[in-house]
Amino acid sequence: MTDTPLFKVSGVSKFYGARTGCRDVSFELFPGEVLAIVGESGSGKTTLLNCISTRLAPTAGTVEYRTRDENWRDLYRMSEAERRMLMRTDWGFVHQNPADGLRMTVSAGANAGERLMAIGQRHYGNIRTTASEWLERVEIGIDRIDDQPRAFSGGMRQRLQIARNLITSPRLVFMDEPTGGLDVSVQARLLDLIRSLVNDLGLAVIIVTHDLAVARLLSHRMMVMKDGRVIESGLTDRVLDDPREPYTQLLVSSILQV
């Protein structure tokens, strides 16, 4: 990790009419850092993730990103085309439901290789080679490269979605409950894979989860949300081993013995 942040969120709020989605959230994220956003259902995690990943315009606040050419850019002042390019190249977004992040009716190889074309690669042979390497890296047999993801299990689909996201060497990846809805043994294998890829690639990650065990395993730092606000944040081990807020204490003791 370096001393210069990669991403700055200041005073982000989102209101749905009179209802609060999230309120006055600020934080910085450093290169290579994994931040978990945790909280109960309805606490505002998804709203916040969508606001900071440019999927949902906040009611107030700014979200800034340090680009590869060392410029700070306010994401909501970028043109739509610039934002889309950033999403395709420098960023990844891993959805809870792989069908939301994959094209279900094209081959696994094309799903992985497509983003390389988005960044200008044109050589079919090279794209296929890189796609095969990535399939292998996420433990999908090379004999499945021409199969469509609809013929894959839930765990395989999720691994393919991860390959599709990481193939362009993004610097920042958003993950929304990436292991939600999978069997426990499949979850454990996927978490191991995510952890080693994130470490090997030095990725910065913002991961939303309601599962404190996932936060414990993957994140360096965490933010606890309640009613749209961040009520506690700090190093993951500190927050889980020595929660300061009564609500966090309750969450830690009632949800899971971690």
Ligand SMILES: Nc1ncnc2c1ncn2[C@@H]1O[C@H](COP(=O)(O)OP(=O)(O)OP(=O)(O)O)[C@@H](O)[C@H]1O
């Ligand atoms: N499109 C919407 N219109 C109105 N209210 C919404 C909308 N989306 C979310 N909300 C409200 O905003 C609050 C935060 O919801 P959000 O989905 O962000 O929470 P969450 O922590 O991600 O929950 P979950 O884990 O169940 O997805 C809730 O009160 C929710 O009802």
